[in-house]
Amino acid sequence: MNFPNVQTQTIDWMNEHGTFKRKSVERYLPIASTSRDLVDQWRRVGSVLQDILGFAFKNGTPLRADGSRWSLSNIAQPEKLALSLAAHDVAEEIPSGWRSAAYGASLAQAKLTPMLVSGSMKIQRLNRALALRNLAVQTSGASDGQTLAGACATGTHGAALRLGALHDTLRAVHLMVAPQQAVLVQPASGPLTAQSAADLSNWFGFPTTLVSDDVLFGAAQVHLGSLGLVLNAVVETRPLYYWTEVTTGHADDAWRRVLAEASPASVAGHDKNPNYLQVILNPFKPLPVDSKKAWVTSMTDTLFTNQAGVETRPEAATAPNPDLMAILASLTDFDDIGFTDAALRKRLTQELIARYGDKKRTRRALPGVLFGPTALPRGRGASVEFVVEGSQAEPAASALLRALEAQRKAANQFSGAIGIRFVKGSSALLAPNARPLSCFLELPGVRTQEIAGIYAACGKALTAQGIPFGCHWGQHLVEIKKRLSTWWGDSRAQAWRNARAELLPDAKARAVFASPILKTAGLG
Secondary structure, three states, rough: OOOOOOOEEEEEEEEEOOOOOEEEEEEEEOOOOOOHHHHHHHHHHHHHHHHHHHHHHHOOEEEEEOOOOOOOOOOOOOOOEEOOOOOOOOOEEOOOHHHHHHHHHHHHHHHOHHHHHEEEOOOOHHHHHHHHHOEOOOOHHHHHHHHHHHHHHHOOOOOOOOOOOOHHHEEEEEEEOOEEEEEEOOOOOOOOOOOOHHHHHHHHOEEEEEEEEEHHHHHHHHHOOOHHHEEEEEEEEEEEEEEEEEEEOOOOOHHHHHHHHHOOOOOOOOOOOOOOOEEEEOOOOOOOOOOOEEEEEEEEEEEEOOOOOOOHHHHOOOOOOOOOOHHHHHHOOHHHHOOOOOHHHHHHHHHHHHHHOOEEEEEEEEEHHOOOOOOOOOOOOEEEEEEEEEEHHHHHHHHHHHHHHHHOOOOOOOEEEEEEEEEEEEOOOOOOOOEEEEEEEEEEEEEEEEEEHHHHHHHHHHHOOOOOOOOOOEOOOOHHHHHHHHOOOHHHHHHHHHHHHHOEEEEEHHHHOOOHHHHHHHOO
16 A cells, blocks of 8 residues: 555565564555654654554554564564554653653652653664763663664563663653554653643644553553554653673682572672673583683663763774673574584583683673674574573573473584573563562574474473563563463453553454464463
């Protein structure tokens, strides 16, 4: 279908990792206005979206926002129609008239700045736009290729011990729920005034209703791409800061104490009370055998006032970002040429040491530099991320190590490593960090025929140890229908379903905005 001010393509759609594909998808790309007037730009976007959604509603055809195609799950997979909102690219401080008196006072006390950010903006671009204002996001995933809407849809997290995940920094979500209707969902405390909805209605050219409700907001924070089109979100940002990252390598089992205590206090060289904590494990005996097999990374933050020795330019970063996924790009050649157990152990050991070091390493960098781009093996990567109660971190890691070793002995070789991070809990209904302190255990590896079975075996190993777990919505999902009951709980899942029915009361709207993940998870 052709629309004014829209480029239309027919493509064979595939996500970044090649895990989900769809033939002959019609993709719509609204063309940005050349006007310098922000309202003119947004009116163009609003007009185009009314046309496209009107077509989807008329034909009852599901419409998927394209985002960055970053997820390994089917959350973003389109059926027939895909929409890129890249033309809507905005990060602006919200007007003072949008802030209630109580909210304004709390912002001043916490030294936070609320920004209206388009859902289609990539974290990389947001980092740079904020840095120009001497601001920064409070936390994000370890990579910066996701869009804001996509990262929140899947519950993408950082490793913030005292904060939570990216969705926990939102204060409102602006959702288009019909061709000529939008809602601005916020907590019941009502941080935003009616002026916010009035302005958005004027700027986009269709009405926006302000909704103040804790349950609806809790659903919208981790929306699974199924509560409407995320046009914008109000994100609380903080004054620009830098991370001091300390990484130490270990040939012994020091990592077990770190996980058991959720603290690096027992390891020399680390701040005893960091706000970021990560452990990387080589799941197999290193080769050479006396090499490091685990790495502990802690980070503390400091207000940035142009201190010397801080990396400020992403293009001039002196070290790779801490994301474990990046090692996959250098391992995928094994899948083509075949490998022996010893060859893989040697190569994996080399890559982990090259990335995380063989001795203590200290680095200082802005968030947008440290958490930079990841070299992803397009079409070759796989990953699952289990999330458990923080107190179960060490038992869970041990169970996964045993499961991977058993799989290796059965000739099912996992070609990857384990990344472990702690995150403060969230009140968002389907947030993976659903416990007061949650621990994420990520297993990125080369995608082979055996990988799904290996991940299933890991899930069974956790269950056999009596360890309840959830999953990151943007990665491989292990028996996700069961996880709704055992991790999130039936009441949270039902509250999310009820919220969806309230925000999208029309059956056609629910069909248009339904992600395939709803059927996979039993949330339809």
